[in-house]
Amino acid sequence: xxxxxxxxxxxxxxxxxxxxxxxxxxxxxxxxxxxxxxxxxxxxxxxxxxxxxxxxxxxxxxxxxxxxxxxxxxxxxxxxxxxxxxxxxxxxxxxxxxxxxxxxxxxxxxxxxxxxxxxxxxxxxxxxxxxxxxxxxxxxxxxxxxxxxxxxxxxxxxxxxxxxxxxxxxxxxxxxxxxxxxxxxxxxxxxxxxxxxxxxxxxxxxxxxxxxxxxxxxxxxxxxxxxxxxxxxxxxxxxxxxxxxxxxxxxxxxxxxxxxxxxxxxxxxxxxxxxxxxxxxxxxxxxxxxxxxxxxxxxxxxxxxxxxxxxxxxxxxxxxxxxxxxxxxxxxxxxxxxxxxxxxxxxxxxxxxxxxxxxxxxxxxxxxxxxxxxxxxxxxxxxxxxxxxxxxxxxxxxxxxxxxxxxxxxxxxxxxxxxxxxxxxxxxxxxxxxxxxxxxxxxxxxxxxxxxxxxxxxxxxxxxxxxxxxxxxxxxxxxxxxxxxxxxxxxxxxx
Amino acid sequence: xxxxxxxxxxxxxxxxxxxxxxxxxxxxxxxxxxxxxxxxxxxxxxxxxxxxxxxxxxxxxxxxxxxxxxxxxxxxxxxxxxxxxxxxxxxxxxxxxxxxxxxxxxxxxxxxxxxxxxxxxxxxxxxxxxxxxxxxxxxxxxxxxxxxxxxxxxxxxxxxxxxxxxxxxxxxxxxxxxxxxxxxxxxxxxxxxxxxxxxxxxxxxxxxxxxxxxxxxxxxxxxxxxxxxxxxxxxxxxxxxxxxxxxxxxxxxxxxxxxxxxxxxxx
Numbered sequence: 045x046x047x048x049x050x051x052x053x054x055x056x057x058x059x060x061x062x063x064x065x066x067x068x069x070x071x072x073x074x075x076x077x078x079x080x081x082x083x084x085x086x087x088x089x090x091x092x093x094x095x096x097x098x099x100x101x102x103x104x105x106x107x108x109x110x111x112x113x114x115x116x117x118x119x120x121x122x123x124x125x126x127x128x129x130x131x132x133x134x135x136x137x138x139x140x141x142x143x144x145x146x147x148x149x150x151x152x153x154x155x156x157x158x159x160x161x162x163x164x165x166x167x168x169x170x171x172x173x174x175x176x177x178x179x180x181x182x183x184x185x186x187x188x189x190x191x192x193x194x195x196x197x198x199x200x201x202x203x204x205x206x207x208x209x210x211x212x213x214x215x216x217x218x219x220x221x222x223x224x225x226x227x228x229x230x231x232x233x234x235x236x237x238x239x240x241x242x243x244x245x246x247x248x249x250x251x252x253x254x255x256x257x258x259x260x261x262x263x264x265x266x267x268x269x270x271x272x273x274x275x276x277x278x279x280x281x282x283x284x285x286x287x288x289x290x291x292x293x294x295x296x297x298x299x300x301x302x303x304x305x306x307x308x309x310x311x312x313x314x315x316x317x318x319x320x321x322x323x324x325x326x327x328x329x330x331x332x333x334x335x336x337x338x339x340x341x342x343x344x345x346x347x348x349x350x351x352x353x354x355x356x357x358x359x360x361x362x363x364x365x366x367x368x369x370x371x372x373x374x375x376x377x378x379x380x381x382x383x384x385x386x387x388x389x390x391x392x393x394x395x396x397x398x399x400x401x402x403x404x405x406x407x408x409x410x411x412x413x414x415x416x417x418x419x420x421x422x423x424x425x426x427x428x429x430x431x432x433x434x435x436x437x438x439x440x441x442x443x444x445x446x447x448x449x450x451x452x453x454x455x456x457x458x459x460x461x462x463x464x465x466x467x468x469x470x471x472x473x474x475x476x477x478x479x480x481x482x483x484x485x486x487x488x489x490x491x492x493x494x495x496x497x498x499x500x501x502x503x504x505x506x507x508x509x510x511x512x513x514x515x516x517x518x519x520x521x522x523x524x525x526x527x528x529x530x531x532x533x534x535x536x537x538x539x
Numbered sequence: 540x541x542x543x544x545x546x547x548x549x550x551x552x553x554x555x556x557x558x559x560x561x562x563x564x565x566x567x568x569x570x571x572x573x574x575x576x577x578x579x580x581x582x583x584x585x586x587x588x589x590x591x592x593x594x595x596x597x598x599x600x601x602x603x604x605x606x607x608x609x610x611x612x613x614x615x616x617x618x619x620x621x622x623x624x625x626x627x628x629x630x631x632x633x634x635x636x637x638x639x640x641x642x643x644x645x646x647x648x649x650x651x652x653x654x655x656x657x658x659x660x661x662x663x664x665x666x667x668x669x670x671x672x673x674x675x676x677x678x679x680x681x682x683x684x685x686x687x688x689x690x691x692x693x694x695x696x697x698x699x700x701x702x703x704x705x706x707x708x709x710x711x712x713x714x715x716x717x718x719x720x721x722x723x724x725x726x727x728x729x730x731x732x733x734x735x736x737x738x739x740x741x742x743x744x745x746x747x748x749x750x751x752x753x754x755x756x757x758x759x760x761x762x763x764x765x766x767x768x769x770x771x772x773x774x775x776x777x778x779x780x781x782x783x784x785x786x787x788x789x790x791x792x793x794x795x796x797x798x799x800x801x802x803x804x805x806x
Contacts, residue, residue, distance in 0.1 A: 140764045141764070143766070144763075144766065249666035250664070315664070316665075316750075317751045330665075502761070503753070503758070503761050506753045507594035508597040508600065508601035508752050509593055509597045510593045510594075510596050510597035510600055511597075513597075513600060517604070
């Protein structure tokens with residue numbers, strides 16, 4: 045037996061040796077380009093779908109994830125550009141972790157942080173702008189620029205750091221807004237449609253906030269500035285969007301102080317702070333509403349539907365936070381290597397191909413920044429596949445999403461026939477209607493002083509104030525101390 | 540061919556290397572960061588800042604409160620169990636001991652998640668009693684660490700001492716208070732050390748049981764994720780000093796007490 049085992053092992057070993065020898069000779073002609081990509085965990089389709097998971101769209105396209113996208117990219121790059129590329133794909137946990145990793149000397153060529161981290165990296169001059177050829181719409185392989193949603197592209201173009209627009213440095217990947225996921229049996233839509241729900245005594249200890257300073261601060265601003273934000277004159281003013289962005293990025297010391305007081309108060313009303321457990325707690329009924337990102341809200345609603353339990357998503361009337369994650373190239377990684385930059389840009393293009401964008405959306409549950417174009421309606425068809433209504437169904441609703449797909453919300457090509465029940469549900473969360481998008485504000489990166497102040501504010505909120513120690517405890521401590529002293533005294537006397 | 544011979548002291552080299560790389564070097568880095576500011580200049584600001592802010596001091600107090608409460612609860616639960624197990628003539632002692640220790644074999648996040656569900660069933664809404672829940676969670680987590688050392692000391696206790704006490708006319712209560720308890724102090728002390736120190740920083744239990752108040756461990760994490768290595772390191776250092784003082788105190792007390800009580804019995 046042992047002998048057979050040995051010879052088998054030998055055979056496997058020699059097979060490996062032959063393989064590596066063969067591949068060695070193939071690759072020997074040209075060193076493969078190494079592309080180091082770092083992104084969020086579970087933020088790209090890893091393939092291995094079951095047969096029945098294949099998505100057959102009305103336009104004839106069949107979407108099926110066979111292998112991880114970054115592996116398929118290697119094949120695609122070889123076929124398209126005739127060069128070997130090897131992707132080293134790794135993950136980070138939070139934007140701050142990524143930033144710390146970069147500072148500690150990890151090198152990556154392409155990373156996918158959120159908008160405020162992109163701004164920080166831009167401000168620190170650590171990003172490499174995309175090349176001009178990346179924006180060449182005539183090149184059919186430039187999937188990103190040909191497919192990106194005009195809404196996303198305009199947002200990227202209209203925001204600037206140090207006089208340069210984001211679109212030069214960042215390619216949008218996923219995006220979403222923030223809002224309130226709620227249980228419609230116990231919470232009305234009106235109650236959920238305001239940030240003030242977190243201070244609502246009716247839901248005392250039944251609602252969760254997010255366990256991070258930016259999201260919580262945004263909610264606090266929404267409450268503090270509610271009067272101004274919902275004022276008709278403010279909403280209808282000409283430069284509403286600029287004003288709104290300024291209000292939702294107010295980091296003056298007075299506002300931070302007010303926010304701290306408010307958040308202290310909210311902490312006395314909410315169930316807890318969470319980053320991940322809120323979804324499960326909504327489904328199990330521990331809480332009746334929670335602060336949620338639109339993508340996670342979709343996930344939670346899908347999960348609840350399986351249990352025949354309805355959850356809904358509301359967007360606060362004051363304002364909502366438009367966030368997105370985008371691909372950026374790092375100077376430290378690319379290091380003026382034209383081949384590597386080409387591979388990095390090709391990677392962004394590859395994940396922006398409409399079928400790959402659908403695979404990612406299906407796997408991650410968030411909304412892709414990719415919209416397709418006039419010739420390629422795969423993304424719209426996928427939306428129709430997810431949320432479109434059958435013709436015989438009652439309660440048909442016209443749901444315009446032109447703002448995202450063509451930049452014109454009255455575009456008749458992009459009015460989805462869906463059911464009325466989708467309002468406040470998955471479709472509404474994944475592609476919010478235009479009136480909701482009107483009140484989105486991007487939360488910028490704060491300068492060092494403001495950032496420090498806001499972080500300290502958050503630490504103060506989270507810490508236990510020594511003044512909150514009940515008198516009973518002080519008295520017990522005092523009593524304990526007296527007993528100790530007395531015991532020590534007796535002991536010394538006995539000796 | 541000459542045989543390679545190891546000297547005994549050479550066997551220490553791997554351990555020494557380990558100490559330097561993973562204990563000494565990080566410690567130096569922590570001390571450096573704790574006493575410098577963003578510009579790399581020496582400063583005591585972090586130290587003063589910690590002791591002058593009601594929030595950081597409050598966090599220290601809160602951590603202390605949790606640690607003291609957990610240790611006391613563990614001690615009160617563990618001592619009777621250990622005593623009964625060690626003193627009784629039960630046939631399947633080891634099986635019963637195993638029942639108490641067995642939860643340690645299960646992954647601790649899993650255990651706390653299960654506990655969370657049970658507590659929710661009992662209390663309805665966990666948010667009303669965050670301190671109590673944390674206490675229950677910590678006690679559940681650390682109880683075996685208290686039972687085992689006490690059980691071992693009690694098991695080693697010489698039965699003839701108890702018989703002698705009885706012969707000399709001590710009743711059960713007196714025997715326990717004057718003989719058993721003093722002799723089990725070393726076990727109690729090592730139990731306390733094993734429970735008190737980790738429960739001051741184990742913030743995962745708090746997170747999982749929806750207690751959103753920071754304790755020392757989470758405070759360090761909060762500073763680090765805000766890129767503030769200096770304050771974070773200072774708090775880590777303060778915690779280290781507290782632990783050091785605590786360990787020294789308990790060691791001294793244990794030595795002293797073990798000696799004096801032995802003298803008392805034998806003399």
